[in-house]
Amino acid sequence: xxxxxxxxxxxxxxxxFLPLIIGSMVYVGTLCxxxxxxxxxxxxxxxxxxxxxxxxxxxTSSLQAQVLQVxxxxxxxxxxxxxxxxxxxxxxxxxxxxxLPVDLQALPVLIEISLNGRESLDVPMLEARLKTISPQIQxxxxxxxxxxxESLINASVVLASTLTFLVLLTAxxxxxxxxxxxxxxxxxxxxxxxxxxxxxxxxxxxFQVHALKQGLIASAIGAAFAFLTFLGITTLLEKAGLPSTSxxxxxLQAFCxxxxxxxxxxxxxxxxxxxxxxxxxxx
Amino acid sequence: xxxxxxxxxxxxxxxxxxxxxxxxxxxNIEPGSFHFLTGPSGSGKSSLLKMLYLGLKPTWGSIRLxxxxxxxxxxxxxxxxxxxxxxxxxxxxxxxHLKVIDNVSLPLRVRGVEAKxxxxxxxxxxxxxxxxxxxxxxxxxxxxxxxxxVAIARAVITRPQLLLAxxxxxxxxxxxxxxxxxxxxxxxxxxxxxVIATHNQRxxxxxxxxxxxxxxGTIVRTPKRSLP
Numbered sequence: 001x002x003x004x005x006x007x008x009x010x011x012x013x014x015x016x017f018l019p020l021i022i023g024s025m026v027y028v029g030t031l032c033x034x035x036x037x038x039x040x041x042x043x044x045x046x047x048x049x050x051x052x053x054x055x056x057x058x059x060t061s062s063l064q065a066q067v068l069q070v071x072x073x074x075x076x077x078x079x080x081x082x083x084x085x086x087x088x089x090x091x092x093x094x095x096x097x098x099x100l101p102v103d104l105q106a107l108p109v110l111i112e113i114s115l116n117g118r119e120s121l122d123v124p125m126l127e128a129r130l131k132t133i134s135p136q137i138q139x140x141x142x143x144x145x146x147x148x149x150e151s152l153i154n155a156s157v158v159l160a161s162t163l164t165f166l167v168l169l170t171a172x173x174x175x176x177x178x179x180x181x182x183x184x185x186x187x188x189x190x191x192x193x194x195x196x197x198x199x200x201x202x203x204x205x206x207f208q209v210h211a212l213k214q215g216l217i218a219s220a221i222g223a224a225f226a227f228l229t230f231l232g233i234t235t236l237l238e239k240a241g242l243p244s245t246s247x248x249x250x251x252l253q254a255f256c257x258x259x260x261x262x263x264x265x266x267x268x269x270x271x272x273x274x275x276x277x278x279x280x281x282x283x
Numbered sequence: 284x285x286x287x288x289x290x291x292x293x294x295x296x297x298x299x300x301x302x303x304x305x306x307x308x309x310x311n312i313e314p315g316s317f318h319f320l321t322g323p324s325g326s327g328k329s330s331l332l333k334m335l336y337l338g339l340k341p342t343w344g345s346i347r348l349x350x351x352x353x354x355x356x357x358x359x360x361x362x363x364x365x366x367x368x369x370x371x372x373x374x375x376x377x378x379x380h381l382k383v384i385d386n387v388s389l390p391l392r393v394r395g396v397e398a399k400x401x402x403x404x405x406x407x408x409x410x411x412x413x414x415x416x417x418x419x420x421x422x423x424x425x426x427x428x429x430x431x432x433v434a435i436a437r438a439v440i441t442r443p444q445l446l447l448a449x450x451x452x453x454x455x456x457x458x459x460x461x462x463x464x465x466x467x468x469x470x471x472x473x474x475x476x477x478v479i480a481t482h483n484q485r486x487x488x489x490x491x492x493x494x495x496x497x498x499x500g501t502i503v504r505t506p507k508r509s510l511p
Contacts, residue, residue: 192376194365196393197363
Protein backbone atom coordinates (compact mmCIF):
# COMPACT_ATOMS: atom_id res chain seq x y z
CA UNK A 1 0.00 0.00 0.00
CA UNK A 2 1.15 3.44 -0.87
CA UNK A 3 1.56 5.93 1.94
CA UNK A 4 3.67 8.77 0.70
CA UNK A 5 4.44 8.55 -3.00
CA UNK A 6 1.39 9.56 -5.01
CA UNK A 7 3.77 10.89 -7.65
CA UNK A 8 6.07 8.40 -9.44
CA UNK A 9 9.19 10.44 -8.69
CA UNK A 10 11.45 7.40 -8.33
CA UNK A 11 11.25 6.70 -12.05
CA UNK A 12 12.15 10.22 -13.17
CA UNK A 13 14.75 10.36 -15.90
CA UNK A 14 15.59 13.90 -14.80
CA UNK A 15 16.37 12.83 -11.25
CA UNK A 16 18.21 9.63 -12.15
CA PHE A 17 21.63 11.31 -12.20
CA LEU A 18 20.89 13.62 -9.29
CA PRO A 19 22.30 11.25 -6.60
CA LEU A 20 25.53 10.89 -8.57
CA ILE A 21 25.88 14.67 -8.94
CA ILE A 22 24.99 15.34 -5.30
CA GLY A 23 27.32 12.58 -4.08
CA SER A 24 30.22 14.05 -6.08
CA MET A 25 29.41 17.57 -4.89
CA VAL A 26 29.33 16.46 -1.26
CA TYR A 27 32.65 14.64 -1.75
CA VAL A 28 34.34 17.80 -3.09
CA GLY A 29 32.48 20.13 -0.73
CA THR A 30 33.28 18.26 2.49
CA LEU A 31 36.93 17.88 1.51
CA CYS A 32 37.15 21.63 0.80
CA UNK A 33 35.50 22.42 4.11
CA UNK A 34 37.73 20.00 6.02
CA UNK A 35 40.74 21.49 4.22
CA UNK A 36 39.63 24.93 5.48
CA UNK A 37 39.39 23.58 9.01
CA UNK A 38 42.80 21.95 8.67
CA UNK A 39 44.41 25.20 7.52
CA UNK A 40 42.85 27.08 10.43
CA UNK A 41 43.86 24.44 12.96
CA UNK A 42 47.42 24.02 11.68
CA UNK A 43 48.05 27.74 11.27
CA UNK A 44 46.85 28.41 14.79
CA UNK A 45 49.71 26.17 15.96
CA UNK A 46 52.24 27.76 13.58
CA UNK A 47 51.12 31.27 14.49
CA UNK A 48 51.74 30.51 18.16
CA UNK A 49 55.22 29.26 17.38
CA UNK A 50 56.01 32.25 15.16
CA UNK A 51 54.77 34.65 17.80
CA UNK A 52 56.66 33.12 20.71
CA UNK A 53 59.91 31.78 19.25
CA UNK A 54 63.19 33.28 18.03
CA UNK A 55 66.28 31.40 16.84
CA UNK A 56 69.93 32.36 17.37
CA UNK A 57 72.85 31.18 15.25
CA UNK A 58 76.05 31.13 17.32
CA UNK A 59 79.21 30.53 15.23
CA THR A 60 81.04 28.23 17.73
CA SER A 61 80.00 26.11 20.70
CA SER A 62 82.58 27.87 22.89
CA LEU A 63 80.34 30.97 22.91
CA GLN A 64 77.21 29.03 23.88
CA ALA A 65 77.47 29.46 27.65
CA GLN A 66 78.12 33.22 27.37
CA VAL A 67 75.17 33.69 25.07
CA LEU A 68 72.81 31.68 27.30
CA GLN A 69 73.90 33.81 30.27
CA VAL A 70 72.96 37.02 28.42
CA UNK A 71 69.65 35.53 27.34
CA UNK A 72 68.86 34.47 30.88
CA UNK A 73 69.10 38.08 32.04
CA UNK A 74 67.04 39.54 29.19
CA UNK A 75 63.44 40.47 30.06
CA UNK A 76 60.72 38.85 27.94
CA UNK A 77 62.55 35.53 27.49
CA UNK A 78 60.99 32.53 29.13
CA UNK A 79 63.47 29.88 28.11
CA UNK A 80 66.54 29.47 25.90
CA UNK A 81 68.19 26.18 24.97
CA UNK A 82 70.62 24.93 22.35
CA UNK A 83 69.17 22.55 19.79
CA UNK A 84 70.92 19.15 20.25
CA UNK A 85 73.37 18.22 17.47
CA UNK A 86 71.38 15.04 16.79
CA UNK A 87 68.26 17.09 16.03
CA UNK A 88 70.20 19.41 13.73
CA UNK A 89 71.59 16.38 11.93
CA UNK A 90 68.08 14.93 11.44
CA UNK A 91 66.82 18.27 10.20
CA UNK A 92 69.65 18.58 7.67
CA UNK A 93 69.25 15.00 6.51
CA UNK A 94 65.54 15.57 5.85
CA UNK A 95 66.53 18.54 3.64
CA UNK A 96 69.78 17.31 2.00
CA UNK A 97 69.44 13.51 2.23
CA UNK A 98 71.82 11.06 3.87
CA UNK A 99 74.36 10.79 1.04
CA LEU A 100 76.00 14.20 1.54
CA PRO A 101 78.62 14.22 4.34
CA VAL A 102 77.83 16.89 6.92
CA ASP A 103 80.48 18.15 9.35
CA LEU A 104 78.40 18.96 12.43
CA GLN A 105 81.33 20.66 14.14
CA ALA A 106 81.54 23.25 11.35
CA LEU A 107 77.89 24.18 11.68
CA PRO A 108 76.74 27.03 13.94
CA VAL A 109 75.02 26.20 17.23
CA LEU A 110 71.26 26.86 17.10
CA ILE A 111 69.62 28.30 20.20
CA GLU A 112 65.85 28.36 20.41
CA ILE A 113 64.40 31.16 22.49
CA SER A 114 60.84 30.95 23.85
CA LEU A 115 59.26 34.31 24.70
CA ASN A 116 57.06 34.58 27.76
CA GLY A 117 54.46 36.79 26.03
CA ARG A 118 53.95 38.93 29.14
CA GLU A 119 56.86 41.34 28.57
CA SER A 120 57.92 42.61 25.18
CA LEU A 121 61.39 41.72 24.01
CA ASP A 122 63.64 44.59 22.98
CA VAL A 123 65.15 42.94 19.88
CA PRO A 124 67.61 45.75 18.83
CA MET A 125 69.00 45.90 22.37
CA LEU A 126 69.41 42.10 22.52
CA GLU A 127 71.11 42.11 19.10
CA ALA A 128 73.53 44.83 20.27
CA ARG A 129 74.46 42.91 23.44
CA LEU A 130 75.01 39.68 21.48
CA LYS A 131 77.25 41.48 18.94
CA THR A 132 79.57 42.40 21.82
CA ILE A 133 80.12 38.66 22.37
CA SER A 134 80.64 37.95 18.66
CA PRO A 135 79.67 40.02 15.62
CA GLN A 136 78.91 36.76 13.78
CA ILE A 137 75.97 35.85 16.06
CA GLN A 138 72.74 36.08 14.04
CA UNK A 139 69.26 36.55 15.44
CA UNK A 140 66.47 35.04 13.30
CA UNK A 141 63.18 36.65 14.23
CA UNK A 142 60.23 34.96 12.48
CA UNK A 143 57.71 37.58 13.53
CA UNK A 144 58.28 40.12 10.70
CA UNK A 145 56.97 37.67 8.08
CA UNK A 146 54.13 36.45 10.25
CA UNK A 147 51.79 38.99 8.57
CA UNK A 148 52.68 37.64 5.14
CA UNK A 149 52.00 34.08 6.31
CA GLU A 150 48.69 35.21 7.79
CA SER A 151 47.69 36.82 4.48
CA LEU A 152 48.53 33.62 2.64
CA ILE A 153 46.53 31.58 5.14
CA ASN A 154 43.55 33.92 4.95
CA ALA A 155 43.62 33.72 1.16
CA SER A 156 43.63 29.90 1.33
CA VAL A 157 40.72 29.92 3.78
CA VAL A 158 38.70 32.30 1.59
CA LEU A 159 39.44 30.16 -1.48
CA ALA A 160 38.47 26.90 0.24
CA SER A 161 35.34 28.47 1.76
CA THR A 162 34.32 29.89 -1.63
CA LEU A 163 34.76 26.46 -3.20
CA THR A 164 32.62 24.88 -0.47
CA PHE A 165 29.94 27.52 -0.98
CA LEU A 166 30.00 27.10 -4.76
CA VAL A 167 29.71 23.32 -4.42
CA LEU A 168 26.68 23.68 -2.12
CA LEU A 169 25.15 26.26 -4.46
CA THR A 170 25.65 23.97 -7.47
CA ALA A 171 23.99 21.11 -5.58
CA UNK A 172 21.01 23.33 -4.79
CA UNK A 173 20.72 24.66 -8.34
CA UNK A 174 20.89 21.07 -9.68
CA UNK A 175 18.12 20.04 -7.28
CA UNK A 176 16.02 23.02 -8.36
CA UNK A 177 16.37 22.15 -12.05
CA UNK A 178 15.65 18.46 -11.43
CA UNK A 179 12.54 19.41 -9.43
CA UNK A 180 11.34 21.80 -12.13
CA UNK A 181 11.76 19.08 -14.74
CA UNK A 182 9.86 16.67 -12.51
CA UNK A 183 7.04 19.19 -12.21
CA UNK A 184 6.78 19.30 -15.99
CA UNK A 185 6.98 15.52 -16.39
CA UNK A 186 4.25 14.92 -13.81
CA UNK A 187 1.98 17.85 -14.63
CA UNK A 188 -0.91 15.53 -15.54
CA UNK A 189 -0.71 13.64 -12.25
CA UNK A 190 -0.40 16.96 -10.41
CA UNK A 191 -3.48 18.23 -12.25
CA UNK A 192 -5.45 15.17 -11.08
CA UNK A 193 -4.20 15.67 -7.52
CA UNK A 194 -5.32 19.29 -7.65
CA UNK A 195 -8.73 18.35 -9.03
CA UNK A 196 -9.36 15.89 -6.22
CA UNK A 197 -8.53 18.59 -3.71
CA UNK A 198 -4.81 18.24 -2.98
CA UNK A 199 -3.19 21.39 -1.67
CA UNK A 200 0.10 22.68 -3.05
CA UNK A 201 1.64 21.79 0.31
CA UNK A 202 0.53 18.14 -0.08
CA UNK A 203 2.12 17.95 -3.54
CA UNK A 204 5.26 19.74 -2.35
CA UNK A 205 5.60 17.20 0.49
CA UNK A 206 5.86 14.40 -2.07
CA PHE A 207 8.78 16.19 -3.72
CA GLN A 208 10.51 17.20 -0.50
CA VAL A 209 10.37 13.71 1.03
CA HIS A 210 11.85 12.32 -2.19
CA ALA A 211 14.56 15.03 -2.25
CA LEU A 212 15.38 14.39 1.41
CA LYS A 213 15.79 10.64 0.83
CA GLN A 214 17.92 11.23 -2.27
CA GLY A 215 20.00 13.86 -0.48
CA LEU A 216 20.63 11.69 2.57
CA ILE A 217 21.65 8.60 0.62
CA ALA A 218 23.74 10.36 -2.04
CA SER A 219 25.54 12.64 0.38
CA ALA A 220 26.18 9.81 2.86
CA ILE A 221 27.98 7.93 0.08
CA GLY A 222 29.85 11.10 -0.97
CA ALA A 223 30.83 11.87 2.64
CA ALA A 224 32.00 8.28 3.21
CA PHE A 225 34.32 8.49 0.20
CA ALA A 226 35.54 11.91 1.35
CA PHE A 227 36.24 10.45 4.81
CA LEU A 228 38.31 7.66 3.28
CA THR A 229 40.23 10.22 1.22
CA PHE A 230 40.78 12.29 4.34
CA LEU A 231 42.13 9.24 6.20
CA GLY A 232 44.51 8.56 3.33
CA ILE A 233 45.74 12.17 3.23
CA THR A 234 46.29 12.39 7.00
CA THR A 235 48.20 9.10 6.97
CA LEU A 236 50.44 10.46 4.22
CA LEU A 237 50.92 13.75 6.11
CA GLU A 238 51.89 11.90 9.28
CA LYS A 239 54.35 9.80 7.34
CA ALA A 240 55.77 13.01 5.84
CA GLY A 241 56.52 14.24 9.35
CA LEU A 242 53.59 16.46 10.23
CA PRO A 243 53.18 16.18 14.01
CA SER A 244 50.19 14.03 14.85
CA THR A 245 49.24 16.49 17.61
CA SER A 246 48.34 19.06 14.96
CA UNK A 247 46.03 16.51 13.35
CA UNK A 248 44.37 14.97 16.38
CA UNK A 249 42.66 18.14 17.59
CA UNK A 250 41.15 18.85 14.22
CA UNK A 251 40.28 15.22 13.43
CA LEU A 252 37.23 15.45 15.69
CA GLN A 253 36.03 18.57 13.86
CA ALA A 254 36.62 16.85 10.53
CA PHE A 255 34.71 13.78 11.66
CA CYS A 256 31.77 15.99 12.66
CA UNK A 257 31.80 17.59 9.20
CA UNK A 258 31.70 14.17 7.51
CA UNK A 259 28.96 12.93 9.84
CA UNK A 260 26.77 16.03 9.53
CA UNK A 261 27.16 16.77 5.83
CA UNK A 262 24.47 14.23 4.69
CA UNK A 263 21.93 15.79 7.06
CA UNK A 264 22.81 19.35 6.06
CA UNK A 265 22.72 18.46 2.35
CA UNK A 266 19.47 16.52 2.74
CA UNK A 267 17.87 19.42 4.58
CA UNK A 268 18.87 21.98 1.96
CA UNK A 269 17.77 19.70 -0.89
CA UNK A 270 14.44 19.22 0.83
CA UNK A 271 14.06 22.97 1.30
CA UNK A 272 15.07 23.65 -2.30
CA UNK A 273 12.55 21.08 -3.62
CA UNK A 274 9.74 22.52 -1.49
CA UNK A 275 10.40 26.13 -2.50
CA UNK A 276 10.68 25.15 -6.18
CA UNK A 277 7.39 23.22 -6.12
CA UNK A 278 5.49 25.86 -4.16
CA UNK A 279 6.75 28.54 -6.53
CA UNK A 280 6.12 26.38 -9.61
CA UNK A 281 2.55 25.55 -8.58
CA UNK A 282 1.77 29.12 -7.62
CA UNK A 283 2.63 30.47 -11.10
CA UNK B 284 -30.06 31.89 -3.63
CA UNK B 285 -26.88 32.05 -1.58
CA UNK B 286 -27.49 28.49 -0.28
CA UNK B 287 -27.09 27.11 -3.81
CA UNK B 288 -24.19 24.73 -4.33
CA UNK B 289 -23.49 26.27 -7.71
CA UNK B 290 -24.85 29.39 -9.30
CA UNK B 291 -24.10 30.28 -12.94
CA UNK B 292 -25.18 33.70 -14.18
CA UNK B 293 -24.65 34.58 -17.85
CA UNK B 294 -21.62 32.34 -18.06
CA UNK B 295 -19.86 32.08 -21.39
CA UNK B 296 -16.65 30.60 -22.56
CA UNK B 297 -14.56 31.08 -25.63
CA UNK B 298 -11.52 28.99 -26.40
CA UNK B 299 -8.40 30.71 -27.70
CA UNK B 300 -9.10 29.58 -31.24
CA UNK B 301 -12.31 31.59 -31.12
CA UNK B 302 -14.75 28.71 -30.70
CA UNK B 303 -17.56 29.94 -28.50
CA UNK B 304 -19.29 27.26 -26.45
CA UNK B 305 -21.73 29.22 -24.31
CA UNK B 306 -23.32 32.57 -24.75
CA UNK B 307 -24.97 33.01 -21.40
CA UNK B 308 -25.56 29.93 -19.29
CA UNK B 309 -27.70 30.66 -16.26
CA UNK B 310 -28.74 27.95 -13.83
CA ASN B 311 -28.48 26.82 -10.20
CA ILE B 312 -27.58 23.53 -8.59
CA GLU B 313 -29.39 23.18 -5.26
CA PRO B 314 -28.21 20.98 -2.39
CA GLY B 315 -29.46 17.41 -2.71
CA SER B 316 -30.61 17.87 -6.31
CA PHE B 317 -30.10 15.42 -9.16
CA HIS B 318 -29.62 16.63 -12.74
CA PHE B 319 -28.72 15.12 -16.05
CA LEU B 320 -26.68 17.31 -18.35
CA THR B 321 -27.42 16.61 -21.98
CA GLY B 322 -26.82 18.10 -25.38
CA PRO B 323 -25.35 17.19 -28.72
CA SER B 324 -21.67 16.25 -29.07
CA GLY B 325 -19.44 19.30 -28.92
CA SER B 326 -22.14 21.41 -27.27
CA GLY B 327 -19.93 21.95 -24.21
CA LYS B 328 -21.12 19.43 -21.61
CA SER B 329 -17.57 18.57 -20.54
CA SER B 330 -16.57 22.24 -20.52
CA LEU B 331 -19.52 23.07 -18.29
CA LEU B 332 -18.53 20.30 -15.89
CA LYS B 333 -14.94 21.58 -15.98
CA MET B 334 -16.19 24.98 -14.84
CA LEU B 335 -18.09 23.29 -12.04
CA TYR B 336 -14.97 21.51 -10.77
CA LEU B 337 -12.86 24.65 -11.26
CA GLY B 338 -10.80 23.21 -14.10
CA LEU B 339 -11.83 25.98 -16.52
CA LYS B 340 -12.38 29.69 -16.03
CA PRO B 341 -15.37 31.37 -17.70
CA THR B 342 -14.59 34.04 -20.29
CA TRP B 343 -17.54 36.06 -19.06
CA GLY B 344 -20.37 35.82 -16.56
CA SER B 345 -20.09 34.86 -12.91
CA ILE B 346 -19.90 31.59 -11.03
CA ARG B 347 -20.46 31.00 -7.35
CA LEU B 348 -19.60 27.68 -5.82
CA UNK B 349 -20.64 26.96 -2.24
CA UNK B 350 -21.30 30.68 -1.90
CA UNK B 351 -17.80 31.67 -2.99
CA UNK B 352 -16.57 33.29 -6.17
CA UNK B 353 -13.73 30.96 -7.21
CA UNK B 354 -12.09 33.72 -9.24
CA UNK B 355 -11.85 36.02 -6.25
CA UNK B 356 -11.00 33.79 -3.31
CA UNK B 357 -7.43 33.21 -2.16
CA UNK B 358 -5.71 30.48 -4.24
CA UNK B 359 -4.93 28.60 -1.03
CA UNK B 360 -8.69 28.15 -0.43
CA UNK B 361 -9.40 26.58 -3.84
CA UNK B 362 -8.49 23.05 -2.62
CA UNK B 363 -11.13 23.41 0.10
CA UNK B 364 -13.78 24.09 -2.56
CA UNK B 365 -12.53 21.23 -4.71
CA UNK B 366 -12.60 18.86 -1.74
CA UNK B 367 -16.38 19.27 -1.67
CA UNK B 368 -16.71 18.16 -5.28
CA UNK B 369 -16.29 14.58 -6.55
CA UNK B 370 -15.56 14.15 -10.24
CA UNK B 371 -15.85 11.15 -12.55
CA UNK B 372 -13.82 12.16 -15.59
CA UNK B 373 -14.77 10.95 -19.05
CA UNK B 374 -11.22 9.70 -19.61
CA UNK B 375 -11.09 8.42 -15.97
CA UNK B 376 -7.78 10.17 -15.12
CA UNK B 377 -6.66 7.26 -12.93
CA UNK B 378 -3.05 7.31 -11.82
CA UNK B 379 -1.42 4.42 -13.65
CA HIS B 380 1.50 4.04 -11.23
CA LEU B 381 -0.86 3.47 -8.29
CA LYS B 382 -2.78 0.29 -7.53
CA VAL B 383 -6.57 0.37 -7.69
CA ILE B 384 -6.92 0.62 -3.90
CA ASP B 385 -4.38 3.46 -3.78
CA ASN B 386 -6.25 5.33 -6.51
CA VAL B 387 -9.57 5.03 -4.71
CA SER B 388 -8.19 5.94 -1.28
CA LEU B 389 -6.24 8.91 -2.68
CA PRO B 390 -8.92 11.59 -2.07
CA LEU B 391 -9.10 10.53 1.58
CA ARG B 392 -5.31 10.61 1.97
CA VAL B 393 -5.24 14.07 0.37
CA ARG B 394 -7.72 15.20 3.05
CA GLY B 395 -5.43 13.83 5.76
CA VAL B 396 -7.55 10.79 6.69
CA GLU B 397 -5.41 8.15 8.36
CA ALA B 398 -4.18 5.40 6.03
CA LYS B 399 -5.91 2.53 7.84
CA UNK B 400 -9.36 4.11 7.59
CA UNK B 401 -8.89 5.31 4.02
CA UNK B 402 -7.87 1.82 2.83
CA UNK B 403 -10.75 0.21 4.73
CA UNK B 404 -13.28 2.56 3.09
CA UNK B 405 -11.69 2.07 -0.34
CA UNK B 406 -11.81 -1.73 0.06
CA UNK B 407 -15.52 -1.66 1.00
CA UNK B 408 -16.43 0.60 -1.88
CA UNK B 409 -14.47 -1.45 -4.41
CA UNK B 410 -16.24 -4.60 -3.22
CA UNK B 411 -19.53 -2.80 -3.70
CA UNK B 412 -18.77 -1.84 -7.32
CA UNK B 413 -17.68 -5.42 -8.02
CA UNK B 414 -13.93 -4.90 -8.01
CA UNK B 415 -13.10 -6.72 -4.78
CA UNK B 416 -10.71 -8.97 -6.64
CA UNK B 417 -8.80 -6.14 -8.27
CA UNK B 418 -7.64 -4.16 -5.23
CA UNK B 419 -3.97 -4.77 -5.94
CA UNK B 420 -4.22 -4.46 -9.73
CA UNK B 421 -2.91 -1.53 -11.70
CA UNK B 422 -5.47 0.46 -13.78
CA UNK B 423 -3.77 -0.39 -17.07
CA UNK B 424 -4.56 -4.09 -16.53
CA UNK B 425 -8.31 -3.42 -16.18
CA UNK B 426 -10.98 -3.15 -18.87
CA UNK B 427 -12.59 0.20 -19.72
CA UNK B 428 -15.68 -0.64 -17.68
CA UNK B 429 -13.61 -1.66 -14.67
CA UNK B 430 -11.55 1.52 -14.89
CA UNK B 431 -14.77 3.51 -15.01
CA UNK B 432 -15.96 1.88 -11.80
CA VAL B 433 -12.62 2.65 -10.14
CA ALA B 434 -13.01 6.29 -11.23
CA ILE B 435 -16.55 6.37 -9.79
CA ALA B 436 -15.39 4.81 -6.52
CA ARG B 437 -12.64 7.45 -6.26
CA ALA B 438 -15.16 10.25 -6.86
CA VAL B 439 -17.72 9.10 -4.28
CA ILE B 440 -15.44 7.86 -1.49
CA THR B 441 -15.40 11.24 0.25
CA ARG B 442 -19.21 11.59 0.05
CA PRO B 443 -18.86 14.99 -1.62
CA GLN B 444 -21.54 17.69 -1.53
CA LEU B 445 -21.51 17.80 -5.31
CA LEU B 446 -20.77 14.88 -7.61
CA LEU B 447 -20.04 15.54 -11.28
CA ALA B 448 -19.89 12.62 -13.68
CA UNK B 449 -18.96 12.89 -17.33
CA UNK B 450 -20.47 9.98 -19.26
CA UNK B 451 -20.12 7.61 -16.29
CA UNK B 452 -21.97 4.81 -18.05
CA UNK B 453 -20.17 5.14 -21.36
CA UNK B 454 -18.09 2.01 -20.98
CA UNK B 455 -20.36 -0.30 -19.01
CA UNK B 456 -23.21 -2.59 -20.00
CA UNK B 457 -26.83 -1.73 -19.18
CA UNK B 458 -26.93 -3.77 -15.98
CA UNK B 459 -23.85 -2.05 -14.63
CA UNK B 460 -25.21 1.31 -15.80
CA UNK B 461 -28.37 0.74 -13.73
CA UNK B 462 -26.26 -0.39 -10.76
CA UNK B 463 -24.12 2.73 -11.01
CA UNK B 464 -27.21 4.91 -11.27
CA UNK B 465 -28.44 3.29 -8.04
CA UNK B 466 -25.11 4.14 -6.44
CA UNK B 467 -25.54 7.77 -7.49
CA UNK B 468 -29.13 7.73 -6.22
CA UNK B 469 -28.01 6.34 -2.85
CA UNK B 470 -25.43 9.06 -2.60
CA UNK B 471 -28.07 11.61 -3.60
CA UNK B 472 -30.37 10.37 -0.81
CA UNK B 473 -27.57 11.11 1.64
CA UNK B 474 -27.59 14.73 0.46
CA UNK B 475 -25.07 14.83 -2.36
CA UNK B 476 -26.10 16.94 -5.35
CA UNK B 477 -25.48 15.03 -8.57
CA VAL B 478 -24.87 16.25 -12.12
CA ILE B 479 -24.42 13.54 -14.73
CA ALA B 480 -23.46 14.41 -18.28
CA THR B 481 -24.70 11.67 -20.55
CA HIS B 482 -25.75 10.62 -24.02
CA ASN B 483 -27.40 7.46 -22.73
CA GLN B 484 -30.99 7.92 -23.87
CA ARG B 485 -32.19 4.74 -22.10
CA UNK B 486 -30.82 6.08 -18.83
CA UNK B 487 -32.57 9.41 -19.45
CA UNK B 488 -35.85 7.71 -20.36
CA UNK B 489 -35.98 5.60 -17.21
CA UNK B 490 -35.02 8.42 -14.80
CA UNK B 491 -37.38 11.10 -13.49
CA UNK B 492 -34.67 13.66 -12.76
CA UNK B 493 -34.62 17.16 -14.32
CA UNK B 494 -32.38 17.73 -17.28
CA UNK B 495 -30.08 20.63 -18.13
CA UNK B 496 -29.84 20.67 -21.89
CA UNK B 497 -27.29 22.76 -23.73
CA UNK B 498 -29.00 24.20 -26.76
CA UNK B 499 -27.47 26.87 -29.00
CA GLY B 500 -25.12 28.04 -26.28
CA THR B 501 -27.70 28.37 -23.54
CA ILE B 502 -28.98 26.05 -20.83
CA VAL B 503 -32.57 24.84 -21.02
CA ARG B 504 -33.91 23.26 -17.87
CA THR B 505 -36.46 20.45 -18.22
CA PRO B 506 -38.29 19.92 -14.92
CA LYS B 507 -38.56 16.68 -13.03
CA ARG B 508 -41.10 14.38 -14.62
CA SER B 509 -43.12 11.43 -13.37
CA LEU B 510 -42.36 8.07 -14.88
CA PRO B 511 -45.16 6.01 -16.41
